[in-house]
Amino acid sequence: MPEQIKAKEPFKFYTRLHLSELTGLRATTLGQLAGLIKKVPGSSIYHHTHRFLQQHQYLSPEPPNDFAYWVTEILGEDELGEKLASIDTIQYSTIRALREKIVSTIEGHLKNNVLAKLRFARSQEEFYFMKSVSFVLPTGYSAVDLKEFTEALRKITIDSIYFHIFEARLRLERGGNDFSNWIEDSLGDKGLADEISNLDPYTQTLENLRNALIRILEKRMGTQWRT
Numbered sequence: 001m002p003e004q005i006k007a008k009e010p011f012k013f014y015t016r017l018h019l020s021e022l023t024g025l026r027a028t029t030l031g032q033l034a035g036l037i038k039k040v041p042g043s044s045i046y047h048h049t050h051r052f053l054q055q056h057q058y059l060s061p062e063p064p065n066d067f068a069y070w071v072t073e074i075l076g077e078d079e080l081g082e083k084l085a086s087i088d089t090i091q092y093s094t095i096r097a098l099r100e101k102i103v104s105t106i107e108g109h110l111k112n113n114v115l116a117k118l119r120f121a122r123s124q125e126e127f128y129f130m131k132s133v134s135f136v137l138p139t140g141y142s143a144v145d146l147k148e149f150t151e152a153l154r155k156i157t158i159d160s161i162y163f164h165i166f167e168a169r170l171r172l173e174r175g176g177n178d179f180s181n182w183i184e185d186s187l188g189d190k191g192l193a194d195e196i197s198n199l200d201p202y203t204q205t206l207e208n209l210r211n212a213l214i215r216i217l218e219k220r221m222g223t224q225w226r227t
Helices: 030-039 042-055 066-073 078-085 095-112 114-118 146-155 158-171 178-187 190-197 206-226
Strands: 011-027 127-143
Touching (some): 011 030, 011 178, 042 095, 042 158, 066 078, 078 095, 095 114, 158 206, 190 206
């Protein structure tokens, strides 16, 4: 069996703990919602578009976002709610770009729907902005080749997978997930890196995502051993 290609730098697996905090900001109308989305910290946008994944990690429908839910269920703006729910989060590599898309969707709706400006949330049903505060911790697992990487991937928690796939790509604005970046930069395998990048993590559970990653890695190692 051929020797595994060694990485230039080992991959170190991390995990994260998070707390949710109130920002003290709230909206009662669509205009207020759009205005506050423009100014709240990125950690608040992240919280309201990824809370579903954080709290319901074993479920796998297309995850809703809090803005779409509030607009639909509280203000009764079904058309806008559908537009917000249909925003494909995976297309946006930065919080800034995702924020701009959400704002432009709301403002476009307000421009074309005069009555939407007159809708107010009842008392206690306002949109309360929250933010996620994360604490990044080492797991003790590391890898210098694909074999060790795959073995560690079987053992780490889904919180670690979440951190390296979701938080690193979007919240930390690294332009991709940590796994693909390491495989391309340290192992020089762009094809494998691209295959992992092309996975849609938003349409499956984190456990299913783990299994999909392992299958891809095992297939790649099998190809290397046959050559």
